[in-house]
Amino acid sequence: MKRALLAVALALMLVVAGCNTTDQGGDSTTVEPTGEPTDEMTTAQTTAEQTETGTTTSGGEDEEDDEREEQEEPCEYRSEEGDLVQVQGACLGFDANQVYLNVMEMAGVELDTGPSVRSLSPEQTNPYTFDQFGFSNESFQAVMGIAPNGTPDVYVAGYASPQTGPDGSVEVDVVMRYIDADGGEGRPQGPEEAEITLAHEYLHAIQFYEGSQDRLAANLTSEGVNLGDVETSLVEGSAVYFESEYQEQYMDRDAASRNVSAWANSSPFSMYQLGPYVMGERYTKFRVNSTSEFQTLYDNPPISMEQIMHNHMPDEERPRNLTVERGQDSVWNHYDTSTRGELFLRSSLRAGVSGPRAAAGAEGWGADRAMTFRNQSYSSAGNYKYGYAWTLRFDNASEQDEFRGIFGDWLESRGPLTDGVYRMDEDHTYRMVEISDETVVVLAGHERFTTQTVATGNASHVTVTMTDADQTSSVQSDDDDDEERLVTAQSGAVRATV
Structure with missing residues (x-):
């Protein structure tokens, strides 16, 4: 059958009617x-x-x-x-x-x-x-x-x-x-x-x-x-x-x-x-x-x-280097990693802030990698619970700082800060970890994932590890001679645990 568009990797985009994968007909x-x-x-x-x-x-x-x-x-x-x-x-x-x-x-x-x-x-x-x-x-x-x-x-x-x-x-x-x-x-x-x-x-x-x-x-x-x-x-x-x-x-x-x-x-x-x-x-x-x-x-x-x-030619504003990996001791199953892109970032921000602020927060996008995890241990019915680790690298420190300020308002729109995470309900909790002056990791999903996940690394390489203990008090960075960055709920400016 005629090959149509590549299957779009971004999840669940609405109002679609037909298969668009390789080796299938596409509408x-x-x-x-x-x-x-x-x-x-x-x-x-x-x-x-x-x-x-x-x-x-x-x-x-x-x-x-x-x-x-x-x-x-x-x-x-x-x-x-x-x-x-x-x-x-x-x-x-x-x-x-x-x-x-x-x-x-x-x-x-x-x-x-x-x-x-x-x-x-x-x-x-x-x-x-x-x-x-x-x-x-x-x-x-x-x-x-x-x-x-x-x-x-x-x-x-x-x-x-x-x-x-x-x-x-x-x-x-x-x-x-x-x-x-x-x-x-x-x-x-x-x-x-x-x-x-x-x-x-x-x-x-x-x-x-x-x-x-x-x-x-x-x-x-x-x-x-x-x-x-x-x-x-x-x-x-x-x-x-x-x-x-x-x-x-x-x-x-x-x-x-x-x-x-x-x-x-x-x-x-x-x-x-x-x-x-x-x-x-x-x-x-x-x-x-x-x-x-x-x-x-x-x-x-x-x-x-x-x-x-932003109307750039293919050789302009190329994505920044970024790799992410799952830590060896992770207790959640990792089954997908993908790049979401600036449109996804801007649309996400729009859920909590105005259109102009969503555009400003996304504009410094340099690269991203979203990792999807799931675990059956936290459901009495044996259903999967999901966690997401979204690593975002920005073009420079100024762009990352602007994003953090805007994303802080987005987090507050999700729900109250409780036990180190912003919480809508058990399956919709949020926390941000600052890895370097250019890179952050947004943790989202089930509360056991967001509260027990460790994110470490530097601007271009990040490791995400799920543990079985609370991790909302600190995170280790490879930058600045491995200086530890505190990410307590009380720390200012949406720096990490939020």
């Missing part, structure tokens, strides 16, 4: 904020994400595929014989085949094939649930505050799915959701919103036909970090760029770029979900001069979300 899905669409933030595509435990969300609209009678009301825009695009379902309210021809012209390609399009009315559309998102309150993402508060504030408006035949040919199916030819208010997509969504999905179809995503994946350097987010940002950023330019070229509207300010002050959940689209579009515009050049970006891609978020 590109369309995500929108809830409420009435706006010019600033209309549709946004995202790819299926790999959950923290290594499984993937699946299926997209399986329920909608099960023997559902298609809505075939009278419509002057039905497909004609010979069209590259064949449409069935609810009336889109515009010529879907012409939109495809327009997007091909924008991309500078000539294809003799096109996707099939199935459009679903609001009544035919099944809303997503947390189970489909693969969301877990025990994930590192949720523990760090990147979680919806009640009803999710984004939803899936459409998606594109490729299939590769035995002869290597590629077929692409596009599903459009919440289609209402009369417009409507709130979630339903009227003709203008749907046309913008479809232009976005058609760019994904062209990527599938052209092998663009494979091309990008082949050029992602092994020296990069959080490459799943990087790849999503480039693939989706291109599509958002197209939807913006499409409005100006073919809809007699201003090119409506995503509103960076609105994104920067959105909820942590929206920030994390829409970050690759908002920042990816801006980065695409930074790197290319026209829509026909979109694939040139894939030949020399960036290597980190930091570069994308």
Whole structure:
């Protein structure tokens, strides 16, 4: 089957509909904020994400595929014989085949094939649930505050799915959701919103036909970090760029770029979900001069979300050196280590501080490594309890100091300081250890983990060891001639045990 995007390593990103792992078919899905669409933030595509435990969300609209009678009301825009695009379902309210021809012209390609399009009315559309998102309150993402508060504030408006035949040919199916030819208010997509969504999905179809995503994946350097987010940002950023330019070229509207300010002050959940689209579009515009050049970006891609978020070239602001390891005497099982990146850090901070302060606290990101641990000993039911050790290295001492001050407010937003840790409940406790003037370790998760873990090392190398005794009074650093740094709950400025 056609290889789509790399499975995104960041855990549990919401509103995704389809497998995106190697050797599997991959869907590109369309995500929108809830409420009435706006010019600033209309549709946004995202790819299926790999959950923290290594499984993937699946299926997209399986329920909608099960023997559902298609809505075939009278419509002057039905497909004609010979069209590259064949449409069935609810009336889109515009010529879907012409939109495809327009997007091909924008991309500078000539294809003799096109996707099939199935459009679903609001009544035919099944809303997503947390189970489909693969969301877990025990994930590192949720523990760090990147979680919806009640009803999710984004939803899936459409998606594109490729299939590769035995002869290597590629077929692409596009599903459009919440289609209402009369417009409507709130979630339903009227003709203008749907046309913008479809232009976005058609760019994904062209990527599938052209092998663009494979091309990008082949050029992602092994020296990069959080490459799943990087790849999503480039693939989706291109599509958002197209939807913006499409409005100006073919809809007699201003090119409506995503509103960076609105994104920067959105909820942590929206920030994390829409970050690759908002920042990816801006980065695409930074790197290319026209829509026909979109694939040139894939030949020399960036290597980190930091570069994308701050418009750096691949050879600028490269990640700092950082290695982490598990101590030999650890009593918790370590089963995953990954780099989360600046977008994850900024979204996490947003859970406890304002948008501007979250940006300031994350901006000095130099490198990070998040280690995931679990243990069954502390649950009467034999369930796993989780702990997370997130090592963050900043560009310099000043940036680390700024982060500590901002993160101190974040910690206070989690709950009261009790027994050396900030506590929401037994499974959501937090403590920070300063390793050097550039590096800190954030401990999060079950209280036995955060209170009994030792973090030692220097700016570029950290060892995390779980013990069976309280460790909230001190920590040993390799810096400054092994001078011991006290990290008591009473010490000032969120220095360590907090």
